Amino acid sequence: MKFSMRRDQKETSPEGDSMNEYGHDAVPVDNPHKGRWERSWPTIACGAGLFSDGYLNGVIGQVNTILKLLYGKAYTSSPAQSNVTAITFAGTVVGQLFFGYVSDHYSRKWALMASTIILIVFAALSAGSYGAGGSAGGLFAALTAWRFLLGIGIGGEYPAGSVACAESTGELKSGHRNRWFIMFTNVQIDAGYVLSTLVPLILVLICTEDHLRLVWRLSLGLGVIPPLSLLYLRLKLQEPEEFKRETMKNTRTPWMLVLKFYWLRLAVVSLIWFIYDFSAYSFSIYSTQWISTILGEDTSLWKSFGWGTLVNAFNLPGAIVGAYISDWIGPRRALYIFVFLQGCVGFLMAGLYGILDKAANVAGFVVIYGIFLSLGEAGPGDNIGLVASKTSATAIRGQYYAIAAASGKIGAFVGTYVFPIIQKNAPGGTDSTRGGQDPFFVSSSLCLFSAGLAYFMLPHIGQDTIRTEDVKFREYLESHGWDTRQMGSKEFQMRSDSSVNVAASDKAVEPLEKLPSASPWLEMGFMISLHLSAMVSSPASASASASAGAT
Numbered sequence: 127m128k129f130s131m132r133r134d135q136k137e138t139s140p141e142g143d144s145m146n147e148y149g150h151d152a153v154p155v156d157n158p159h160k161g162r163w164e165r166s167w168p169t170i171a172c173g174a175g176l177f178s179d180g181y182l183n184g185v186i187g188q189v190n191t192i193l194k195l196l197y198g199k200a201y202t203s204s205p206a207q208s209n210v211t212a213i214t215f216a217g218t219v220v221g222q223l224f225f226g227y228v229s230d231h232y233s234r235k236w237a238l239m240a241s242t243i244i245l246i247v248f249a250a251l252s253a254g255s256y257g258a259g260g261s262a263g264g265l266f267a268a269l270t271a272w273r274f275l276l277g278i279g280i281g282g283e284y285p286a287g288s289v290a291c292a293e294s295t296g297e298l299k300s301g302h303r304n305r306w307f308i309m310f311t312n313v314q315i316d317a318g319y320v321l322s323t324l325v326p327l328i329l330v331l332i333c334t335e336d337h338l339r340l341v342w343r344l345s346l347g348l349g350v351i352p353p354l355s356l357l358y359l360r361l362k363l364q365e366p367e368e369f370k371r372e373t374m375k376n377t378r379t380p381w382m383l384v385l386k387f388y389w390l391r392l393a394v395v396s397l398i399w400f401i402y403d404f405s406a407y408s409f410s411i412y413s414t415q416w417i418s419t420i421l422g423e424d425t426s427l428w429k430s431f432g433w434g435t436l437v438n439a440f441n442l443p444g445a446i447v448g449a450y451i452s453d454w455i456g457p458r459r460a461l462y463i464f465v466f467l468q469g470c471v472g473f474l475m476a477g478l479y480g481i482l483d484k485a486a487n488v489a490g491f492v493v494i495y496g497i498f499l500s501l502g503e504a505g506p507g508d509n510i511g512l513v514a515s516k517t518s519a520t521a522i523r524g525q526y527y528a529i530a531a532a533s534g535k536i537g538a539f540v541g542t543y544v545f546p547i548i549q550k551n552a553p554g555g556t557d558s559t560r561g562g563q564d565p566f567f568v569s570s571s572l573c574l575f576s577a578g579l580a581y582f583m584l585p586h587i588g589q590d591t592i593r594t595e596d597v598k599f600r601e602y603l604e605s606h607g608w609d610t611r612q613m614g615s616k617e618f619q620m621r622s623d624s625s626v627n628v629a630a631s632d633k634a635v636e637p638l639e640k641l642p643s644a645s646p647w648l649e650m651g652f653m654i655s656l657h658l659s660a661m662v663s664s665p666a667s668a669s670a671s672a673s674a675g676a677t
Contacts, residue, residue, distance in 0.1 A: 168366070169298065171359035172238065173291035173310030175283045175352070178245050180318020181325075182276060182349045184438070186211050188326040188431060192342045195427070197262050206266035213270050215539045217277020219532045225282035226528025230521065231375045234290040235363045237524075241282025242360055245353040248276035253347030279353075281535075284511075285528040287311075292515035293366035293523075293592060300589045301453060307515070308449035308508045316441040316503060318352070323438055327431035335427055370615045372520035372596050377612035380603065384522055387602050394583040395514050396530045400537035401576045402465075402506040404544075405569035437499075441507070444500025448508040457509040457516075457587050462580035464505025469573030471498045476566035480559045506576065510534070513584060516591045519599035521613060 190211055193201050201207055221241065229237040252272040257264020288311050295303040325348060329341045452460045475482065475494055482491040511531070518526035545565045552560040588594075600610045 167359065168294040168363055169291050169306050170310055171356055171363055172287050172294055173307065174314050175238070175242060175245070175287045175356055175360075176311050177314040177318040178249075178349065178352045179280045179283055180315035180320075181322045181352060182245075182249060182280060182318075182346075183214060184319040184322030185326065185345050185349065186214065186273070188323060188434070189342045189345060191427070191430070192326075192338045196338055196342075200262050201266065204263070204266060206263075206270060209270045210266065210273060212539065212542065213274045214277035214280065215535050217274040218281040219277075219535050221278035221281020222284050222528040222532045222535070223281075224278070226285035226525040229286045229289060229524035230373070234286060234293075234365055234369050234524070235360070237282060237286035238290060238360055238363070241279045241286055242353045242357055244279030244282065245276065246350055246357070248272050248279060249349040249353070250347060252276060252349075253343045281532075284531040285524040288511055288531075289515055289523050289527050290363075290366055290369075292512070293368045293520065296366075296368060296590075296592055303589055304452040304457060304512060305449040307512055308445070308452060311511055312503065312508050313442070313445045313449065316438070316445045316507075319438045320435060320442065323431050323434040327428055327435060330428045330431065338427075365615070368520045368592060368596065371618055372613055373615055374521040374613055376614075376616065379522065380606075380608050383603060383606055383608060387599065388518055388522070388526065390583075391517055391585070392526055392529060394579055395510070395517060396533035398461075398506065398576050398579055399510050399514065399530050399534035401572045402502075402510055402537070403534040404537035404541040405572050406502065406538070406541075437495075440496040440499040441503045444503035445508055447500075448504030451504060452509055452512065457512045458580060458584045461505050461509040461513065461584070462577040464501050465573050465580065466577035468498060468501040468505060469570045469577065471501060472566050472570030472573060476563045476570065479563045479566070483559075483562065513587060516587050517585060517595065519596050520592065521596075521599070 190207070193210070194207070221244075225237045225241055228240075252269060255265050255269040255272060257266070257268060291310060292307055295307050298306055326341060326345045329344055330338075333341050333344075448460060448464065455463075471494065475498060478494075481487055482494070511527075514527045514530040515523065545568075548565050548568060549555075549561040552558060552564045554560050600613070603610055
């Protein structure tokens, strides 16, 4: 099938949707000749790397607990205690922004490969952290440095992996695409968090608490396995078909037009992600309170890790069920419904805090908290990444997604500092009932605000939104005089007709977005050549050109 159409021509997709195409000599994205596995494995290979995000971010909490036991005040009184756990966020933001640019301007595949190799190398180095002369301070410094660099690899999984995963779902059956994306992105993160507490639990039982140095090093070192298991599949990946057709890596990106078209939508998506991560960290206070209420101060380490595993496991039912709901009712609707319900449950928990915060009422606490976590995963947990990956054009999707995801990580980082301040300034102080309630009143209010943003400000997201968004973006560029034949990889460039006809158009064309140079002489030569080519190729264009010249 040859695609060579102008904007007034339409091609009907296999799903029956009428859609515009911009002439590419290639098979449609949803190639009917591919088998089920051939369609599915790129989605798996691209998205499943986020398991590493869940595991490597989650396991450091258990490692932090072990380091406190091993090194005592040498660890707790040093900046390392906070740096080891928080520095990964900084690295993740750097990785998201860097690989967002790389994935758009160079390659989805090789950006993904680079982030995978970074994960493997620095997960291994983290496990082998060592201080000069065996010093504890040197060990803490080395672990902090490796964790920052590891964060860069984790950050690369977002714009490179998740974006390529979303584009690869275009080859899957319509009506199933959202669930596949979620199953190999958010569900992978949640599964990683569950194993991040389960693995140290098993290692403690095997090695006993007399060999905790081996436990924390093995816990970090096993984080090498998930990215290593994907290395071969990712090496076999091809660039997503949408990326090959729509990339701007071989031309200058018209940034002003991109900003005018997407700034508001990106701001809304970024704000929702910021609020979700900001709130999620405050709600994690409940799990800490729960575990300490149930166990007391003298419990064994494996029991503590066991309860942590159960807390993280509450995320999975909501994430898995929410993946199917996202296909049934759409990600926008699923997001605002479930985040609204999560806010309501948060208000309920805050209101009942004085009752639930008692050992006799642990069962009620467990039930309400489990519902709360599941709603969060079924709503923003599942759908915010899906929304970010499908509400922009392919040409700038990596950077768009990276900015939104980085906003979420910044929100998480800010939340860890803001909520202790809220507790400290509550009537009665941190340990009072208000000290426990106030952060959750704030977070629940933000959940309701997020629901309003999603309901009023996000667009509808269907099964073919990626393709239709590309069409709308091309139409917008052409309406502002930017020749879309410049888009695509080398084999696709200049093979389609653009609706932009400079010879017949009486609209002003912005030379900086059309030309590699701002020189007026080059601009004049470029315009003359377009006039001549239009007159030769099309009598209608020639007459229009003459009419325009007479005017």
